Amino acid sequence: MLQSYTKSVTLRPPLPRNPPALTLARLPLDETGVTAQVVRNERRTWLAALLVAVASAVQVAAGLAFGSVALVANGAHSGAHVAALAVAGAAYRVARANAHNPRLAHGAGRIGDLAAFANAVLLALAAFGLAVESVSRLVTPEVPDYPAALYAAAGGLALNLACMALLRPGAADRRDPSGDINLSAAHLHVAADAAVAALTLAGLFAAWRLGWTWADPVAALVGAGLIAHFAATILRRAGAALLDLRQSPALEAEVALRLEAAGLVAEDVRAWRTGAGRNAVAVRLRAPSHEAPAQVRRALEGLSGVSRISLDLT
Ligand SMILES: [Zn+2]
Structure with a gap:
């Protein structure tokens, strides 16, 4: 009985390759949405993911070799960025693979918006985690290994600045405020991380040289606020796109x-x-x-x- 039921239900009804929609015009813009700009953005996203992956591995290896917990922790944190960038890169791949998929009523352009939304949720969670950690450090201060922590923060800053340059939206996306949201999400993420690294550097230096032990957790708390703001920006833009807002x-x-x-x-x-x-x-x-x-x-x-x-x- 069950078998005959499952047989009679077609979960994926076959769709014609060119659905007879009420489409009146196929205007010059690339119907699939895979423009030269998108290809450029995909290449740069993977390059940034590779760069962060290498830097993350180097940090963990150096941390283990020199016995620095700060370096290992920083390297592991960078690993999360590799995952976020890989999600963005994979979204481009999936969109390309589905460029002609007739099941996508409006093309594959939304796949990048969905990836941006997912990454923004993760970014918001990261901001929350950082805020909780900062507050607990304020309540029970810990004395970090300052030189190692400073090196880690400086390395993180350099890495994020390099990624920011790589992921900077191209001319076409800058002109169009509704451009490639997937790329802007990745760009905003590394921008937030660069700001956090710069704040951390300042906080650590103040704690080390001036004895202001509160400066490092306060800097991290400000950084968490900044990350939350960037996450909200991406959530709004990607959410508006996913909800077909006019x-x-x-x-x-x-x-x-x-x-x-x-x-x-x-x-x-x-x-x-x-x-x-x-x-x-x-x-x-x-x-x-x-x-x-x-x-x-x-x-x-x-x-x-x-x-x-x-x-x-x-
Ligand atoms: Zn991050």
């Missing part, structure tokens, strides 16, 4: 204006992000004639940042 009033206005100029009356125009620099647009016209699809296509030809236009007939 974030392009200028694009919607431009579409309405162009339609009006073509003698069409748009009752509703909605634009939402489908990936880096890509938007889907849905248009509902008042009393559409049978020529409406062709008119809409002509009116919206060459509109930048639009990968799909649908005519809403509801």
